[in-house]
Amino acid sequence: MKIAVCVKQVPDATAHKRIDPATRRLDRSGEGTLNATDVNAVEEALRLKEARGDGEVVVVSLGPPKAMESLRKALAMGADRAVLVADEGAAGSDLVATSYALAKALEREGADLVLFGQQSSDSDGAVLWAAVADRLRRPVVSQVAQLTVEDGRVTGKRQTEFGYDLIVAPLPAVIAVSDAINEPRYPSLKGIMGAKKKPADEVSLDELGVEPGRVGEAGSRTTVLALGPPPSRGDTVKLEDDGTAAEKIVDFLAERRLL
């Protein structure tokens, strides 16, 4: 079985995230990291492969060339191959543009199963899989907290506003996992060394047959008009525990008459 995992490089959690006022795009110049919930998707793919004893796991991403550093983490965990659609022309792509280019890259891979993470930490969309599945004309199940693959069918258990659903779909299928589906492994030293030798390909939009007008700002259908001030928020009193945090919390609650 061939499994493709869609992953994204996002700004590191410790970095101050900002939108560049000139381009109105997220400033991606700082340290990048593999999006946390995509690590769950990579882990799930590896477990499926290991349980079957055969198959291939390929990570697929759309992003700037430096995103390859983050894809290497997936390779170090055990993924077999990385494909990065790195093309200046794709910068600034919104949902329709990203899903178009990503679907083209996935079509080329022809995987039996395409996995997504729960959400990218820089877009908070939690939507990309549904757009990609529509372009690939494949069934999709999202928010999957438990996944089984058997007899050419996937079964996913997932939470909605009304409890848990159990959904079955035939392969090939698109599945987005919940961040609770597994506890991802850490790459071993051997894995990290081995990752350097694994195939990691950069592909251009041209190679994928993506017309320039369909990606980047030209291919996007949403725009950022203006950056406003941050939404109002209360004043947070923040303190570091020096061994007396419990006392300080009690004092705070007493002051607010909450005890």
Next chain:
Amino acid sequence: MTTLVFLEHHDGELQKGSLGVLAKAVSLGGGDVAGVVLGRGAAEAAAQAGDVKVYACDDPALAAPLPQPRVDALAALVGQTGADTVLFAASVLAADVAAGLAARLDAGLNWDVTDLAVEDGELVAKRPALGDTVLVDVGWTGAPRLALVRSGTFDAPEASGTADVEPFTVQFEDFSTLAELVGHDQEASAGPSIEEADVIVAGGRGLGAPEGFKLCEELAQALGGAVGATRAVVDAGWYPYATQVGQTGKSVSPKLYIACGISGAIQHKVGMQGSGTIVAINKDPNAPIFDFADLGVVGDLHQIVPKLTELVRARRG
């Protein structure tokens, strides 16, 4: 502007979030607004929408709450009505429908929308971005324009009048009906309801293991409160679904909410931001929850919570 509003229903009842978006769409003025109800009992549910036009389709392919056949239905309806705007109240189902429709129609989708307005004849949305640290005005280039409105954004007024329900039919794509719902588990609530509690001590993945919830239970007991949980720990089977706070769980507004080992994801925040006072204990100084807590304590909950429980017990006698 011709606007369609996706009206989600469950057990025959239209969801308040959808009705809130419908009311907002009507209040924008300057065009036609119609609702869309899909699935079993669509026509009966549609009748609750109040004094508007509602398109309804109850084709058996729409019986289960799955997104892809709904993309087909909405795409067909956009074609028939020439709608230039389609609005959704965020939900697990609606998000997948909206994104599928965006791809199908090559239409722009803005999500996490917390306000909508018409400025100079153009629809403009507001959305908080980057973990709610910046508010951006977003728009669309071309039509139709799709938007997913953040949970709990617009209040639903009492519906008055009867809807003008118009049935329609859909041709489904071959791949749209491949996924199949084979089971549903409501998980009846047990224990004290968190919705009525004055104090909630909530736990997340930072508790480390299911046993970690003992710390929350003891503190909750000392404070006379109830225990809440995040989806991550409910999905992992550590704690029951009935205690979950957030978009797909309960919305709560206790006087005091103590978050232990919770990162503060937006889907959690929307269920508890109405709390009177929020105290967060998290070992990561960059955790988003510190952006909206009243008191944020950076530290190890395993050290802090037991001490806190003891001190509260001593004080309350």
